[in-house]
Amino acid sequence: MRISRRSLLVTGAGGMLAGCDAAVRSPTVQSVLARGDDAHRFLQRSVLDRTSLAREFRADQMSPRFRVNGTANPGTPDYAAHVASRFADWRLTIDGLVARPLSLSLADLRSMPQRAQITRHDCVEGWSAIGKWQGPHLARLLDLAGLTPAARFIVFHCADAIGGAPYYESIDLIDAWHPQTILAWAMNDAPLTVGHGAPVRLRVERQLGYKHAKYVMRIEAVASLAGIGGGGGGLWEDRSGYEWYAGI
Ligand SMILES: Nc1nc2c(c(=O)[nH]1)N[C@H]1C(S)=C(S)[C@@H](COP(=O)(O)O)O[C@H]1N2
Numbered sequence: 001m002r003i004s005r006r007s008l009l010v011t012g013a014g015g016m017l018a019g020c021d022a023a024v025r026s027p028t029v030q031s032v033l034a035r036g037d038d039a040h041r042f043l044q045r046s047v048l049d050r051t052s053l054a055r056e057f058r059a060d061q062m063s064p065r066f067r068v069n070g071t072a073n074p075g076t077p078d079y080a081a082h083v084a085s086r087f088a089d090w091r092l093t094i095d096g097l098v099a100r101p102l103s104l105s106l107a108d109l110r111s112m113p114q115r116a117q118i119t120r121h122d123c124v125e126g127w128s129a130i131g132k133w134q135g136p137h138l139a140r141l142l143d144l145a146g147l148t149p150a151a152r153f154i155v156f157h158c159a160d161a162i163g164g165a166p167y168y169e170s171i172d173l174i175d176a177w178h179p180q181t182i183l184a185w186a187m188n189d190a191p192l193t194v195g196h197g198a199p200v201r202l203r204v205e206r207q208l209g210y211k212h213a214k215y216v217m218r219i220e221a222v223a224s225l226a227g228i229g230g231g232g233g234g235l236w237e238d239r240s241g242y243e244w245y246a247g248i
């Protein structure tokens with residue numbers, strides 16, 4: 001069995017959601033899928049599973065209370081200044097293995113095509129909550145920046161630190177191009193609060209809560225996770241041996 005764009009479109013998310021076709025047609029995702037062509041049949045099956053959608057819910061199923069977990073406020077002078085100016089001067093950096101490094105304002109992110117989704121957030125500590133998230137597709141941002149062929153992982157650098165270690169997370173290109181992977185600036189139809197990760201946080205809906213980086217300041221495309229933080233691909237991976245791929 002060969003993986004083809006067609007089988008991905010049929011079994012994966014394609015066609016079910018507006019905006020997804022564009023992601024599947026992108027040159028980068030084509031090259032990710034092409035790599036799958038060479039893989040063992042078992043790996044091809046895994047790629048197909050990885051592209052399926054997380055369950056989405058109705059508005060009346062949203063949790064009345066969505067807890068704030070981990071950092072509730074980065075608390076640095078820089079971050080406090082951004083909160084005071086309502087992130088008017090804040091810029092998201094997209095750099096690393098990209099053809100065109102970007103510096104985007106919150107207004108830029110808000111004016112791009114948006115995706116909204118109501119999903120269940122599952123924390124490894126044993127709680128879940130259903131909330132609505134909105135923002136541009138991560139894939140669109142990465143297409144604007146233009147990943148170079150060596151890029152294999154996307155790293156999210158955050159404004160906060162835990163025990164002195166900067167919070168960071170990373171995902172591979174399959175999750176980066178997943179149709180539900182967005183950079184959310186809104187939650188439950190309001191701008192993100194400080195507690196939930198203002199001004200933007202990652203939503204990577206097929207994985208556990210700790211992968212959903214809050215307070216994202218910089219997105220970096222890399223060939224390898226070695227040399228970033230402790231090399232484990234994320235703060236909790238480094239500190240506590242949490243799985244790098246936290247699929248749910
Ligand atoms: N920057 C940053 N991102 C983070 C965390 C954090 O402490 N700092 N905690 C993670 C964990 S363990 C969870 S469950 C969710 C919590 O998101 P919430 O506060 O919006 O519920 O954010 C994740 N992303």
Ligand SMILES: [Mo]
Binds near residue numbers: 069122123124209
């Ligand atoms: Mo969590």
